[in-house]
Amino acid sequence: MGLFSGNGGVKGFRAAKGDLRLDEVTKEFGEFTAVDHLSLEVPRGSFFALLGPSGCGKTTTLRMVAGLEQPTYGRIRIGDTDLTGSRPYERPVNTVFQSYALFPHLSIRDNVAFGPKRRGQGDAAAAADRALELVQMTHLAGRKPTQLSGGQQQRVALARALVNQPEVLLLDEPLGALDLKLRRQMQVELKRIQTEVGLTFIHVTHDQEEAMTMADTVAVMNRGKIEQLGHPEALYDLPRTSFVANFLGQSNLGHGRVTGRDGDSLVVEVAGTTVRIPAARSSVSEGEITFGVRPEKVRITTTPPAGAGEDVKARVMDVSFTGVATQFLVTVPSGATWMVYEQNLDVERNSLRPGDEVWLEWDAGHAFGVPVDEAAEVAAAVEEPAEAGPVQPAATS
Template sequence: MARSSGVREATGDLRLESVTKSFGGFTAVDDLDLLVPRGSFFALLGPSGCGKTTTLRMVAGLEQPTSGRVLIGDTDLTGSRPFERPVNTVFQSYALFPHLTVRDNVAFGPTRRRVREAGALADEALALVEVDHLASRKPAQLSGGQQQRVALARALVNRPEVLLLDEPLGALDLKLRRQLQVELKRIQTEVGLTFVHVTHDQEEAMTMADTVAVMNHGRIEQMGAPAELYDLPRTAFVANFVGRSNLGAGTVLGRDGEHLSAEVQGTTVTVPLSRAQAREGAVLFGIRPEKVRVLREAPEGTGDDVRGTVLDVSFTGVATEYLVRLPSGTVWSCYEQNLDVDPVDLRPGDEVWISWNPAHAFTVPLDEAEAAAAAEATG
């Protein structure tokens, strides 16, 4: 009983130390070290099977590590059961009790723990997520977005040290999902709890989180602020998974002051050394689609450029996407914002020049599999 009480009262940063989780011969999480500062909004981002949900389940106590430790502050949670931990989870499935009212659903936890004024705490939590006017309804009378807010209130009412969000918006339509992204960030800021959000949706992670960790094959490939991950990826996987990138395999030719030059599929390009994760030998050169300009005439200036042929033009509302085939056969994606100022009237088959500022380019270590996946996605 003393251990359970001590675990439940743990406070501080969430830490994972050398955590590995294996299922038979498959390693889902591989020697993971992670620090989530107390009071932060943290996102674990990655594709299905990367280990993010297994990591969350180990923090929740639903799985135990094969090796390593899970801690909050200096308190070791490893081996403790879910109900003993100061951790609550909000699932995509909501998991509300259908026979109870909204208010009783939210008050369920405090009532079971014999907390005084459980009903008042439930009312406060419902007001926080802005569904207090639905307190007397049953879950079946609510929309999906309303049910998700109730599920969040039910977790928040316990004031956990860490709140885990397991793909909580995955079942909602796009407009509602974006609305709740803003609401979740507001709520996290207001209550000041540690939120750990697991998702495969990079827009969702980048919209809400202070820090994003990109997972792949049970390991963290890169971790940092959303803008940092997007602007300066360190691996081909991150460059492809967080947004889209035009990537091309090349070879470094040399350095010129604070820049390196590389030959990429027949074109010489330059990259600032500060943006070059790979600086010698074989590299993967990258530039984001919105950083590339599409021109009818050869550009004048100091930027890098190459000639190509328009393959496709797609109007997406705020922007137009051009797919341009380069002499090497590679297809690049280029976004032009629709400003109605001298629009470029292009059609498939037109000859164009694409140009970019070298200050926006980057290099990462060459990963043949990721380079092939990028080429297949755009080609």
């Protein structure tokens, strides 16, 4: 018997089990294409995140999986069952929204038991208690929603979805209404719950920290398409487009041209500076290229580096102490603004001031190359940053 096993049976679409598959799914609103020939497979029992800026199509995709919207073209399947055209209540899918939508006149236990009772499940109250125990809310089962904090209400909304034993649980910006500290706590809790129940979770968010903290797999969406999909660490370490490089964290980027090879590396000329990119870390092998390196991979010194790494002279524009690290904004010879993050291991180290001349150094093995796409860089850079860190301007040339 499962965690919430009971007497209520399911038929037809609700009996569907297996991986979630979207095949060439397209959604058009008049002349506007919100989702454009999107195909993906979400393994059963995984935590999957759709990440992207407002208007990229992620919420529309979620609504199509839920049955709240129907695709203009394409199919949506769970296992061997085609759900395309079915209604929301017919699908083995539940959604947790940013707005909790709890019944204010019912107790917390009755809110969670509402779905099983409506289906005629005999042990609805017991199932509700098991769901509340899972989200650690049993001690507040007798209270009304207005007596709970935002974080507590979110847990109740999650329990109300889990008690229905969905094959797929959709999370639509579920933590957006919480303050930063509580949101981080709930990120850990959501991952714990997903691991414990083993359901497929699909989380839609524009917050990169949420996606990377919780998801097994992240799909970065832009303009109705998936730009890149993979494990969070892999996407961050090796972006394949300018958009992903600047949306998933920040990157120092420079436009250049491949001028040759040096062993396993590409030799690239960027604004008069020669840099190297491992060929395996570049999605471009010749011609125009965008060179990139993450801010935390760059070291800043007041004297020319003596090592064999890449380096460039720069001038400090701004120094910001952020607690764990110090953020430096510097101008490089091309005129672009670069960022450098330096961990605050030595309290007396941060003596640099605006106007100081410095050298930047990085290991060539940390660089990456992506196709030139100025529009994508701008689109990612101007998107409102997540609250998880300081506001960061675009670092592009």
